[in-house]
Amino acid sequence: xxxxxxxxxxxxxxxxxxxxxxxxxxxxxxxxxxxxxxxxxxxxxxxxxxxxxxxxxxxxxxxxxxxxxxxxxxxxxxxxxxxxxxxxxxxxxxxxxxxxxxxxxxxxxxxxxxxxxxxxxxxxxxxxxxxxxxxxxxxxxxxxxxxxxxxxxxxxxxxxxxxxxxxxxxxxxxxxxxxxxxxxxxxxxxxxxxxxxxxxxxxxxxxxxxxxxxxxxxxxxxxxxxxxxxxxxxxxxxxxxxxxxxxxxxxxxxxxxxxxxxxxxxxxxxxxxxxxxxxxxxxxxxxxxxxxxxxxxxx
Amino acid sequence: xxxxxxxxxxxxxxxxxxxxxxxxxxxxxxxxxxxxxxxxxxxxxxxxxxxxxxxxxxxxxxxxxxxxxxxxxxxxxxxxxxxxxxxxxxxxxxxxxxxxxxxxxxxxxxxxxxxxxxxxxxxxxxxxxxxxxxxxxxxxxxxxxxxxxxxxxxxxxxxxxxxxxxxxxxxxxxxxxxxxxxxxxxxxxxxxxxxxxxxxxxxxxxxxxxxxxxxxxxxxxxxxxxxxxxxxxxxxxxxxxxxxxxxxxxxxxxxxxxxxxxxxxxxxxxxxxxxxxxxxxxxxxxxxxxxxxxxxxxxxxxxxxxxxxxxxxxxxxxxxxxxxxxxxxxxxxxxxxxxxxxxxxxxxxxxxxxxxxxxxxxxxxxxxxxxxxxxxxxxxxxxxxxxxxxxxxxxxxxxxxxxxxxxxxxxxxxxxx
Numbered sequence: 001x002x003x004x005x006x007x008x009x010x011x012x013x014x015x016x017x018x019x020x021x022x023x024x025x026x027x028x029x030x031x032x033x034x035x036x037x038x039x040x041x042x043x044x045x046x047x048x049x050x051x052x053x054x055x056x057x058x059x060x061x062x063x064x065x066x067x068x069x070x071x072x073x074x075x076x077x078x079x080x081x082x083x084x085x086x087x088x089x090x091x092x093x094x095x096x097x098x099x100x101x102x103x104x105x106x107x108x109x110x111x112x113x114x115x116x117x118x119x120x121x122x123x124x125x126x127x128x129x130x131x132x133x134x135x136x137x138x139x140x141x142x143x144x145x146x147x148x149x150x151x152x153x154x155x156x157x158x159x160x161x162x163x164x165x166x167x168x169x170x171x172x173x174x175x176x177x178x179x180x181x182x183x184x185x186x187x188x189x190x191x192x193x194x195x196x197x198x199x200x201x202x203x204x205x206x207x208x209x210x211x212x213x214x215x216x217x218x219x220x221x222x223x224x225x226x227x228x229x230x231x232x233x234x235x236x237x238x239x240x241x242x243x244x245x246x247x248x249x250x251x252x253x254x255x256x257x258x259x260x261x262x263x264x265x266x267x268x269x270x271x272x273x274x275x276x277x278x279x280x281x282x283x284x285x286x287x288x289x290x291x292x293x294x295x296x297x298x299x
Numbered sequence: 300x301x302x303x304x305x306x307x308x309x310x311x312x313x314x315x316x317x318x319x320x321x322x323x324x325x326x327x328x329x330x331x332x333x334x335x336x337x338x339x340x341x342x343x344x345x346x347x348x349x350x351x352x353x354x355x356x357x358x359x360x361x362x363x364x365x366x367x368x369x370x371x372x373x374x375x376x377x378x379x380x381x382x383x384x385x386x387x388x389x390x391x392x393x394x395x396x397x398x399x400x401x402x403x404x405x406x407x408x409x410x411x412x413x414x415x416x417x418x419x420x421x422x423x424x425x426x427x428x429x430x431x432x433x434x435x436x437x438x439x440x441x442x443x444x445x446x447x448x449x450x451x452x453x454x455x456x457x458x459x460x461x462x463x464x465x466x467x468x469x470x471x472x473x474x475x476x477x478x479x480x481x482x483x484x485x486x487x488x489x490x491x492x493x494x495x496x497x498x499x500x501x502x503x504x505x506x507x508x509x510x511x512x513x514x515x516x517x518x519x520x521x522x523x524x525x526x527x528x529x530x531x532x533x534x535x536x537x538x539x540x541x542x543x544x545x546x547x548x549x550x551x552x553x554x555x556x557x558x559x560x561x562x563x564x565x566x567x568x569x570x571x572x573x574x575x576x577x578x579x580x581x582x583x584x585x586x587x588x589x590x591x592x593x594x595x596x597x598x599x600x601x602x603x604x605x606x607x608x609x610x611x612x613x614x615x616x617x618x619x620x621x622x623x624x625x626x627x628x629x630x631x632x633x634x635x636x637x638x639x640x641x642x643x644x645x646x647x648x649x650x651x652x653x654x655x656x657x658x659x660x661x662x663x664x665x666x667x668x669x670x671x672x673x674x675x676x677x678x679x680x681x682x683x684x685x686x687x688x689x690x691x692x693x694x695x696x697x698x699x700x701x702x703x704x705x706x707x708x709x710x711x712x713x714x715x716x
Contacts, residue, residue: 019548020599076512099550099598103406103510104483107442110413115443126630138599141630145663149628161574163597163627166662167691170628187573189485189510190408197410216574220409243577285578285626286692 002130002181003156003201003208004093004119005033005069011136012060012070012091013038014082016048020097020138021073025049028071030143033134036064057089069093071127071136079123080105087116096122097137099187106190113192120192121183126162130181131169139165139184153178154209155292156202158195160185160221161243164214168288172212175289177296180208185221196224199234210237212292214285215270217244222270229277237295239280239288242267301509301522304347306389308507311482317474317489318501322391331372334390335365343394344371345504346380347387351426356380361393394501399423399491401430402472404479406486407439415440415479419454419472423491424503434458446476467500468492483513533558535592535611542607549600549631551608554593560617563709563716565591566701567618569609571625571636571660572597579624582694586702591615599631605639613647619705620655621647628691629662636660637668641675644683652680653711655704659697661688682708 011028015021016038026049029035035051037060044055054060061067070091074082079101086094094113101123113120121128127137131150139162140146149170155177159165165184172179183198185191195213202208211234215222222242228234245267274281282291303311309319321338324347325331335342346358353359358380362368368390378385401423407416420427420435427435436457440446451469460468471492479487485508493503514522535555542551557565566583568590570576576595583590592615596608613621623640625633637660648654656676660668669687676683682704690697709716 077515100512102483102513102516103485104442104480104513107406107414111442114413138630141632141663145630159574161572161627163572163629163662164574166630167575167626167628170688171692190406190413194410214574216577224410243574243581245581284692284694286694 001205001207002133003198003205004121004181004183005128005130005134005136007133008034009068009093009134010034010036010064010066011134012036012057012067012086013051013073014057014070014086015073016040016051016053017043017046018073022048024071024073024138025051027140027142027146028135031135031140031146032132033136036067057085057091061089067091069095069136071095072098074098076101076123077105080109083109083120084112087113087118091118093119094121094192095125095127095136096120096186097124097126098122099124101188103189106188110190110192122186122188122191124188124191125186126165126184128181128183131179137184138162139182141166149173150182151178153180154207154296155179156205156208156211157182157213158185158198158211159183159214160187160216160219161214162187164285168212168214168285171286171289172292175293177289177293180205194224195221196228199225199228203234203236208236209296210239210292212288213238213240214288215240215242217242217267217270218265223273226270226273226277226279229279237280237292239282239292239295240274241282241285241288242270242274243285245271301511301514301520302349303507303509303520304349304387305345305505306347306387307520308505309389309502311478311507312474312489312502312505315474315477315481317471317478318499320391320394320501320503322389324387325372325390326376326387328369328373328376331388331390332365332369335362335368338390338392341393342368342390343392344368344375345389345391346375346378346385347389348380348383348385350381350383353380358385394493394503395496396493396503397496398494399503400468400494401427401488401490402475402492403427403488403490404475404484404486412439414442415476417446417450417454417472417476419451419458419468421458421460423493427488427490440476446473448473464494464500471500471502478507482507483510483516484508485510535614538611542604542611549598549604550595551600551604552593552595553608553611555615556590556592560591560615563619563714564705565589565615565618567591567612567615567621568594569612569621569623570595571623571629572627575626576624578626578694579622579698582698583622583701585695586698588698588702588705591618596636597629597631600635602635602638602642605636606642609640609643610646613643619708620657620701622697622701623656623658623660624697625659625661626691626694627662628688631662632664633660633662633668634664634671637671637675641671644676644679644681648679648681653682653708655682655701655708657684657686657697657701657704659686659690661691
């Protein structure tokens with residue numbers, strides 16, 4: 001099994017005729033994802049990699065039936081409308097591999113998706129991949145690379161960093177472990193679903209035996225993960241590395257966010273909190289895979 | 300985030316019906332004197348720089364009359380305060396302060412919020428972080444619903460503000476929220492919100508920063524570099540931004556960490572991807588090295604962008620090595636990076652024989668990319684070491700290689716440290 005993206009998930013690509021949209025459409029379809037339609041206004045009736053293109057999401061749904069997920073390859077300033085359009089057509093999971101989105105637009109789309117019970121991954125998420133089943137976004141790059149790096153197995157992976165969402169799986173793979181689902185939560189200052197919401201999904205998935213995380217300084221993700229473990233909403237082995245402990249002052253988040261965080265957000269505070277709830281915090285990223293391996297053998 | 304100067308912030312607050320002191324910006328002592336003349340009473344003269352604690356550092360002064368204003372402006376203009384050069388001063392009416400309040404709006408990214416949070420405090424005029432939480436009233440704002448005047452009144456009532464001040468305070472909070480929303484702010488603060496002896500509520504100072512990704516919607520501010528930074532952009536920052544501006548293919552982020560390198564141990568650092576880039580910084584720091592700059596090229600940028608980034612990194616005088624920290628098994632086709640870096644090295648290394656270059660590049664199309672690096676750098680007069688996927692998490696090993704090559708390079712040139 002996998003979470004969020006399974007073999008039955010019908011996927012739409014918004015912005016399918018663009019540079020990235022068309023390239024990743026070929027990848028996603030080539031990897032086995034059920035890509036049922038694409039949208040680019042003014043390009044209805046065309047095809048990209050054999051995928052039918054429509055002018056609007058509503059038109060696509062009318063033609064191919066209900067759609068479960070959408071991947072938005074739309075430039076940042078246009079993302080808000082694309083997300084609202086997908087929500088209005090009944091799509092319940094949206095992956096936004098888009099950076100440089102105006103902050104107030106993000107706040108509005110996050111509020112709108114929440115109001116309609118839609119899960120928004122990103123913005124700024126390079127995507128999600130359920131090895132051997134489906135991919136949505138950039139993660140995996142091309143079918144050949146994706147098959148080499150991501151193999152099916154027992155570990156769920158969450159990463160704060162785009163690049164590390166392939167690197168942690170590569171390290172697990174080389175240590176002989178595969179993955180259920182790999183998720184990049186996104187790099188924008190505010191994002192939709194966070195670690196604290198993803199962990200309960202991994203908890204419910206019987207195939208996921210443990211979760212490996214590449215964490216970073218700043219933001220609320222790691223604290224929310226710790227809270228999740230404390231409340232027993234996640235009880236499986238949890239291995240995490242938090243990057244940025246040695247970064248020079250001034251490179252960290254700004255003064256502004258520390259007002260609300262009140263001492264949270266630093267690598268030190270994240271690590272202390274995680275250790276307190278029993279997470280396995282490793283000092284170097286190369287310790288993630290061996291630590292997970294040991295934990296899975298014990299369990 | 301792109302910070303606005305105080306005078307710019309006050310202009311937009313005024314448009315949102317928040318009262319601000321009467322005043323104008325001056326760039327010469329004569330202008331300052333003329334503005335003081337127009338105001339016709341004692342004035343405050345405030346250095347326009349991006350720094351907290353400006354008053355304590357001597358950046359805010361007072362003058363009784365136009366002649367004094369001219370003298371004060373002469374001492375401030377061109378001076379350096381908190382290592383920032385003062386190019387403009389704001390000359391405005393001096394306020395008779397009865398009490399100071401605080402109003403601020405930030406974005407809370409935690410999962411129970413993901414929205415703007417409005418904060419009000421009866422303890423204004425100081426750093427809000429130093430105010431105990433029971434003296435701060437906060438409200439999370441549903442952006443679909445928006446902010447209402449009565450929300451502002453509720454915040455003030457919560458802290459027992461007397462009735463006659465409620466409408467004025469609520470109006471100031473409302474005006475700040477509208478500014479926050481309409482100008483796509485990352486942060487907006489009025490601190491202090493001054494109650495004057497004659498009963499007016501006036502924004503004494505403000506701190507407003509526009510969200511980087513929204514700067515394009517506000518060309519009127521003339522923001523040169525839409526990047527988070529505690530100081531105005533250096534020349535190098537501006538060049539780096541120019542690489543990025545208008546080219547949405549992938550990301551190129553470069554930030555100079557020191558204005559001028561005055562000691563050994565600095566590395567020109569070229570990271571790949573936010574998380575991977577930080578790994579390299581951590582590792583170099585642990586080895587006692589420092590980064591001259593932080594950089595990140597990722598998200599599948601074309602070779603031209605990578606080349607320009609590398610050239611900017613090499614342009615920093617005093618660096619002792621170039622480190623390509625590709626600590627990620629990248630999804631992007633890595634040959635774009637390989638091509639860009641080869642071109643930069645072929646131009647730079649003949650100018651600096653023996654220069655250490657440690658190159659780590661892993662992931663998609665790795666074999667081809669490493670081949671491009673090897674072939675393209677063959678015969679170049681540098682200390683070049685190239686690594687791939689088996690070293691992707693060997694942070695300590697690679698940082699040590701950088702250090703050892705720097706020591707060799709120093710020895711070769713007879714430099715002792």
